[in-house]
Amino acid sequence: MSKRVYLDNAATTPLAPEVFDAMAVVLRDSFGNPSSTHSFGREVKGKIEMARRKIAKMLHVTPGELIFTSGGTEADNMAILGSVRDLGVKRVITSPLEHHAVLHTVEDLENQGQIELDFVKLLPDGCVDLAHLEGLLKDEKPTLVSLMHANNEIGNLLPLDKVSAMCRQYGAYFHTDTVQTMGHYKFDLSQLDVDFLTCAAHKLHGPKGVGFLYVNKNIRIKPLIHGGAQEREMRGGTENVYGIIGLAKAMEMAWEHAEEHQAHVQGVKDHMISLLKAEFPEVQFNGACSQSEQSLYTVLNVQLPATQKASMLLFSLDLMGVACSGGSACSSGSNKGSHVLRALENSNVERPNVRFSFSRYTTKEDVEYAVECLKSIYSKEAQLK
Numbered sequence: 008m009s010k011r012v013y014l015d016n017a018a019t020t021p022l023a024p025e026v027f028d029a030m031a032v033v034l035r036d037s038f039g040n041p042s043s044t045h046s047f048g049r050e051v052k053g054k055i056e057m058a059r060r061k062i063a064k065m066l067h068v069t070p071g072e073l074i075f076t077s078g079g080t081e082a083d084n085m086a087i088l089g090s091v092r093d094l095g096v097k098r099v100i101t102s103p104l105e106h107h108a109v110l111h112t113v114e115d116l117e118n119q120g121q122i123e124l125d126f127v128k129l130l131p132d133g134c135v136d137l138a139h140l141e142g143l144l145k146d147e148k149p150t151l152v153s154l155m156h157a158n159n160e161i162g163n164l165l166p167l168d169k170v171s172a173m174c175r176q177y178g179a180y181f182h183t184d185t186v187q188t189m190g191h192y193k194f195d196l197s198q199l200d201v202d203f204l205t206c207a208a209h210k211l212h213g214p215k216g217v218g219f220l221y222v223n224k225n226i227r228i229k230p231l232i233h234g235g236a237q238e239r240e241m242r243g244g245t246e247n248v249y250g251i252i253g254l255a256k257a258m259e260m261a262w263e264h265a266e267e268h269q270a271h272v273q274g275v276k277d278h279m280i281s282l283l284k285a286e287f288p289e290v291q292f293n294g295a296c297s298q299s300e301q302s303l304y305t306v307l308n309v310q311l312p313a314t315q316k317a318s319m320l321l322f323s324l325d326l327m328g329v330a331c332s333g334g335s336a337c338s339s340g341s342n343k344g345s346h347v348l349r350a351l352e353n354s355n356v357e358r359p360n361v362r363f364s365f366s367r368y369t370t371k372e373d374v375e376y377a378v379e380c381l382k383s384i385y386s387k388e389a390q391l392k
């Protein structure tokens with residue numbers, strides 16, 4: 008295979024070379040255990056705390072409000088399980104489109120009889136029905152609302168300001184999974200009233216296996232992972248030092264160039280939309296892709312024309328060097344299909360649905376190649392008819 012094009016950045020992003028360099032220095036030179044009190048340990052502990060302070064400054068929070076975790080899944084679990092165990096939450100409101108790190112956690116709590124679970128209604132394009140959310144909140148049960156900022160499969164954005172204000176008004180706690188958006192937008196948490204927020208480094212050109220949970224300083228929850236006194240006694244276990252350094256560097260780069268990256272990636276996405284419309288008049292877009300203010304600029308979920316080889320489409324693209332996804336990579340290997348597309352009123356699971364997702368390294372030539380490959384797959388099928 009000669010040409011390879013990576014259009015699966017919602018699954019994970021390539022590590023930025025600058026992030027690799029920042030991590031490599033620490034990996035090579037700073038091996039001390041951050042909990043050791045001698046100079047080797049203190050040196051590494053200092054680097055972790057420096058990384059925490061940098062991230063806190065970008066987000067306008069205090070360093071003590073950030074707990075480094077093994078990534079998005081752990082942070083989501085910690086927020087939800089901590090709210091129920093330590094904050095007296097008796098009901099969780101979420102949406103059927105959440106990531107399984109949220110959905111499976113709340114379903115498990117419901118099965119154990121620990122919470123009541125309410126799903127907020129969706130509009131036909133998959134956006135959260137805010138009027139319904141408000142209706143649910145009006146009964147003022149002790150509630151956690153857990154809603155993601157951007158959906159990882161279809162890219163729909165949640166108006167965080169409106170939802171956080173509504174949660175405050177009705178006395179509910181609010182957790183948002185910002186795994187797909189942290190670093191793609193610059194968050195200022197002094198302006199946004201959330202209780203918990205989840206981040207994973209590998210979606211913003213950082214390393215895998217590291218992220219953080221932001222916990223508002225007015226809230227006290229207990230650790231999810233017990234052991235040592237790391238993370239101000241909030242998470243036991245020797246820290247993922249290189250990961251944390253990489254996460255801080257990735258965020259620094261994202262913050263510094265946010266507007267430039269957004270303009271570039273939105274341009275790539277718009278280019279692919281127009282190419283697809285020109286080549287495949289029947290094409291549809293899942294979710295709210297056509298309204299850019301409601302759609303994450305890195306994700307494009309496409310409903311392609313029907314083909315007898317729908318199940319082979321991703322495989323054929325892969326053979327031609329194009330990496331993309333049929334749902335979320337986190338559930339690939341299961342043959343249940345996408346729970347997100349199944350929950351959408353305007354989707355068509357009989358047609359091939361493909362998620363293309365972009366990053367600052369994606370070029371217009373990359374998406375042109377992908378569309379050429381799609382054309383060739385469809386024209387071969389037409390010739391066989």
Ligand SMILES: Cc1ncc(COP(=O)(O)O)c(C=O)c1O
Nearest residue numbers: 078079080106108159184186207
């Ligand atoms: C929205 C969302 N939340 C959570 C996760 C899980 O994050 P991690 O892979 O760091 O555990 C993902 C990963 O795909 C995601 O897209």
